[in-house]
Amino acid sequence: MSYLVDFDDLPPIDVWGERVRARALDGENCTIALVELAPDAPVPEHRHANEQMGTVLHGSITFTIDDETRTLTRGGTWRIPSDHPHHATAGPDGALVIDIFAPARHDWDDLPHLAPRPVPWPGR
């Protein structure tokens, strides 16, 4: 596999229904994902062994990790230690975010993969 690919060419995965859609690139020890959230899309409370961090590229998202809650816009970040409960809700204009995981999210391999399509960058 090439070392240099475009997110546009990766199959979207509906991680939390079609309103929270990720394009994911797996490495050996980590995953980087470009995640589209529809307006007001909810990510229900959950937890996983994979450490997670990420940042907002466009739009906004309100994140809760343990007992801390904040609404984040471009450049806002999250850091979720292994197995800590977290949930989130996209803002009224939705959000485009980067999520990273260590170790890699191989559990996503079992989710349906859609046909590749261009990333809906704002203004595209």
Add this chain to the structure above:
Amino acid sequence: MSYLVDFDDLPPIDVWGERVRARALDGENCTIALVELAPDAPVPEHRHANEQMGTVLHGSITFTIDDETRTLTRGGTWRIPSDHPHHATAGPDGALVIDIFAPARHDWDDLPHLAPRPVPWPGR
């Protein structure tokens, strides 16, 4: 430390001189960094044990990993296995990229940290 911080509030680190500047957030097992590259800024060939992946947010960058070379724009990605040699050059308008590393880049802790300042998002 808060789980929810802004890249604007993280101290920039001059990773390859002042023309390749990173704001880095460390987790337990990985690092996510927002990296600004000045126009035509070079990242000399190097290698590290940390696996690296990343993507372009703005501008362009030409990456070489092993013998593969490509110029990437928004949504272009790289995946650099542990200890593989790689180098890069920013395009004529520079680049703003996300880099992730596993394990975390604790070697960056020893580099000088500048005073925090706003991320130079295009159009800001």
